[in-house]
Amino acid sequence: TGTIIDTDFKQPYIEAIKKFADLDKITAAGFKFLIDSMYGSGRGVLSGIFSERGIKHVEIRSEVNPLFPGINPEPIEPHVHEAQEAVVRERCHGGLITDGDADRIGAVAEDGSFVDSHKIYSILLRWLLERKKWPGEVVRAFNTTKMIDRIAAEHGRKLHECGIGFKNICDLMLEREILIGGEESGGIGITRHLPERDGILNALLLANVMAEEKRTLAELVQDLQKKYGEHYYARLDMHIPNELKESAIARAKSGVREIGGNKVLRVETLDGVKFFLDAPKGKPGTAVPPAEAWLLLRASGTEPLLRVYSEAGSPETVQQLLKSAEAFVYQNEMAGTAAS
Known part of the structure; x- marks a missing residue:
């Protein structure tokens, strides 16, 4: 007869992603975040990390509701409207949004404006290259911003363009030394972690970038537009x-x-x-x-x-x-x- 062992994979996962971020820096920055898990599987993870460290935050749509009332659980407009309102109402410095299965990310700036996956990918890529200085090439899908090309070129990194669907990015990650890959739908993967998308890790790293650069999300986007051209x-x-x-x-x-x-x-x-x-x-x-x-x-x-x-x-x-x-x-x- 076989044996069934009940195992909790969540805590080892949380410990793994915490190693990628400077939680002391995020805590010291004093920013307040909105967390929106869109009734999905990411509920409680980021808020648990923030609570443990005393990082100010407000959490919405964190209850279990498989009907996803009134929304398609994609971190894009118009489904992020509630998060946009909450960021302004709660006077947050930024909103971090994950989709139904928490592998994709969206964000909201402090003024309530939506920050799409293209800008998030660009912010993370620039930070990884300028601050972390990790080696590796860069991948983007065919429908993703060409701002990525400009950032990669500035840092002398080879850029790969691939078909749409993260499986194409993953194939390159398994074949080559890829630092990061991303797609239009909000899926961004960092190979050091996994050759796969992870919305929760990317939300945590976005908070890290804000803390390290001492800038709100709107300011980070403005910096991108000024340095790499309006996109x-x-x-x-x-x-x-x-x-x-x-x-x-x-x-x-x-x-x-x-x-x-x-x-x-x-x-x-x-x-x-x-x-x-x-x-x-x-x-x-x-x-x-x-x-x-x-x-x-x-x-x-x-x-x-x-x-x-x-x-x-x-x-x-x-x-x-x-x-x-x-x-x-x-x-x-x-x-x-x-x-x-």
Whole structure:
């Protein structure tokens, strides 16, 4: 007969991630944090570490509720709205958010603004290179900010771009000396810990960066934008019939010259169809060139869904590009309606 042994893996895990952060420094900084585990498996972990060290914090959505009431437990807008309100209401210096299974991260600045995974990845990468000085190459997924490229280049680190899905990043981590890898959805992995995503560790390290740099999240983001150029990002999920989805991708691959009046400069097809566009570059007169404008169309292989990603030098340009992409997707359908 077999034997069943009841084992608690949580405490050894907590002890492991605590070794990566300077908890004395986080305590001494005096920052107050909001922790939002979105009713997920991360509940109680970060708050337990903070309570043990007397780090000021407020915890929300930490109860067990498998229905995830009113939200999809993804650390992105609009599902982080409650955390944004709580950060401002509780006068926190930052909000740390993990998703349902705690492998992805999102954040909120002290003014209630959302800090997306691209900026979190950039903040952590810069800190690892400048403060920790750990060796290794850098990986980002095809739909992730090219600010990562600028940071890696500044520090002479080889950058790998891979297909979307953390499994592609993990493969590189197992094959090469990779320092860190990240993806658009909020999954960031540090190989010294695991060749896998860990939202709780990344939340702890984000608090560490704030403490060490003596800056709030908003200030850390401002530093990035000033040093590496203005980068803004957004995503549009289009739930459309498979026929329309496939038609849009086929047309995108057929030699598009312009989208929404913006000239196509080049096209990349590593995973989906990515257009680099001659779009407005952002604020004139800035010392560092803003983000190169791009638009990525990627069809889901399992459901009637087309995801559109965009990055540019201003939020207005990003929204304009997403609207142009939406019009492009519906172009044939609207033409057919007009003809009938």
